[in-house]
Amino acid sequence: MCPDRQLISLYKDGELPSPWKEKLESHLGSCQECTHILGTYSQVSAFLKHQQPDQDKVDVAQRNIWKNISQSMPRLDRSEPKYRWKHPVVLPLPAAIAAIVLVALFASLVTPFILQQGTANTQSVAKINSEVPGIIPVSDMKGLLQYLENQTATADIVIIKLPETSSFIPSGQPELIRAVDYQGRR
Amino acid sequence: MLFNTGTPMSMADFRRLYDSTFPVLFRVAYRIVGTEDAAEDLCQDAFFRLYERNLRFPNLDEAKYWLIRVVKNAALNYAKRKERERRAYQRAFREDVRKPETGESEYIAGETKQEVQEALQKLPETMRTVLVLKEYGELNYKEIGRILGISEGNVKVRVFRAREQLAALIGKDGAHVS
Numbered sequence: 001m002c003p004d005r006q007l008i009s010l011y012k013d014g015e016l017p018s019p020w021k022e023k024l025e026s027h028l029g030s031c032q033e034c035t036h037i038l039g040t041y042s043q044v045s046a047f048l049k050h051q052q053p054d055q056d057k058v059d060v061a062q063r064n065i066w067k068n069i070s071q072s073m074p075r076l077d078r079s080e081p082k083y084r085w086k087h088p089v090v091l092p093l094p095a096a097i098a099a100i101v102l103v104a105l106f107a108s109l110v111t112p113f114i115l116q117q118g119t120a121n122t123q124s125v126a127k128i129n130s131e132v133p134g135i136i137p138v139s140d141m142k143g144l145l146q147y148l149e150n151q152t153a154t155a156d157i158v159i160i161k162l163p164e165t166s167s168f169i170p171s172g173q174p175e176l177i178r179a180v181d182y183q184g185r186r
Numbered sequence: 187m188l189f190n191t192g193t194p195m196s197m198a199d200f201r202r203l204y205d206s207t208f209p210v211l212f213r214v215a216y217r218i219v220g221t222e223d224a225a226e227d228l229c230q231d232a233f234f235r236l237y238e239r240n241l242r243f244p245n246l247d248e249a250k251y252w253l254i255r256v257v258k259n260a261a262l263n264y265a266k267r268k269e270r271e272r273r274a275y276q277r278a279f280r281e282d283v284r285k286p287e288t289g290e291s292e293y294i295a296g297e298t299k300q301e302v303q304e305a306l307q308k309l310p311e312t313m314r315t316v317l318v319l320k321e322y323g324e325l326n327y328k329e330i331g332r333i334l335g336i337s338e339g340n341v342k343v344r345v346f347r348a349r350e351q352l353a354a355l356i357g358k359d360g361a362h363v364s
Contacts, residue, residue, distance in 0.1 A: 009346040013320065015327050040353040047352075048306075048321045053216050053225075061222065062208045065230045069204070073237055 002034055003027065012041045195242065204233065207250045211257045213322040218261035219268070228264065232256045251333045254323060258315060258333070305352055313348035320345050 003024060010016040011024050028035050091099075195203075208229060215225035232253050243249040306314060319330045327341040334341070 005350070006342065006346045009349055010342060013327070013345065015342070037353075041349055044349055044352045045321055048217075048317075052213055052322065053222060057222060058209050058212050061212055061226050061229070062205075065208070065226060065233070066201075066204060068230060069233055069237075072234070 002031060005037060008034060008037050009041060012038060012045075195240075199246075200237070203246060203249050203253075206246065207253050210250075210323050210325075211253055214254060214318055215257050215261045217318045217322045218258070219264050224264060225261075228257050228260045231260065247329075251329065254319070254325075255333050258319070262311065262315070309348055309351060313344050313351075316341055316344040317348040317352075 007016060007020065007024060011021060016024060024034075028038065211229045211232065212225050215228045216222060219225055219228065235256060236249070236253060241249075241252070243252065306317075309317070315334065316330060319325055319333065320327075323330070325333070327338045327345070330341045331338045
């Protein structure tokens with residue numbers, strides 16, 4: 001029994017899968033009718049192939065068109081699109097003027113507040129500075145000692161390490177003191 | 187990977203695509219429109235469109251399918267327009283302005299060849315396109331299905347029916363072809 005003609009068409013195009021392909025091949029070896037059908041399909045293909053343009057013409061067309069394309073496309077190696085926005089933003093002139101006027105108006109209204117705020121900050125800084133005592137509020141030595149005592153109670157303890165050797169070079173006030181002592185003895 | 191979805195096509199990729207695809211495109215276009223000049227124009231337009239749209243494809247095959255689809259559609263539109271013009275001309279001047287044949291076949295006698303040529307043009311567009319892609323595009327059923335957006339099974343049926351209609355003319359003197 002002959003297979004469906006569509007299978008022969010598939011076989012002709014190399015699209016018949018493996019088990020069926022071998023079976024059909026063995027059938028074609030013994031069936032003249034199916035062989036003739038396959039031959040007819042091949043004739044159709046052969047005819048259509050003969051209607052093709054010559055390879056030389058294809059090559060010439062390929063070269064010519066590539067020449068045109070390469071001349072018309074100078075920047076094929078583009079890395080980034082030139083414009084990020086696909087469409088340009090079009091703003092009517094009156095609207096643009098109105099926008100500028102609004103911005104200017106807004107700026108004129110807001111600027112004094114900003115400046116005033118800056119002055120207030122300066123004043124407050126000055127006030128703080130004035131409140132910091134630059135002069136110690138004492139009138140006599142007793143008060144000063146009292147003040148220093150209070151300061152030492154709150155201040156950090158500072159340890160000054162003196163040199164361990166006693167070989168001081170006498171200079172300045174000690175010399176004067178020694179001179180006074182000497183005169184006193186005399 | 188030749189083509190990446192995140193990067194534009196380089197000059198080297200474009201050239202590789204052109205070299206590998208042009209012969210197929212030209213043959214398909216020529217088969218449909220019938221003249222070399224028109225086929226050249228259609229192929230060139232397709233590559234320009236690919237460039238202008240800055241399209242990106244996952245691989246070379248997908249770019250090739252896109253180009254074949256574009257050329258096939260443009261060629262069919264061109265052929266339809268030319269056919270309308272030919273009919274209008276024929277009606278106006280009552281002349282036979284049938285397109286002269288191109289190519290020679292040693293297989294079939296001249297009369298039968300003319301009949302097959304006409305039969306090919308008379309095939310429904312869906313069947314003719316599939317057969318043209320098969321015979322001139324040298325594509326398999328799966329690829330044709332991808333290009334036309336139809337199933338592989340549908341391609342099988344269309345190729346078979348188109349082939350049958352043409353084979354009927356060729357084998358009309360034999361007893362084997364229905």
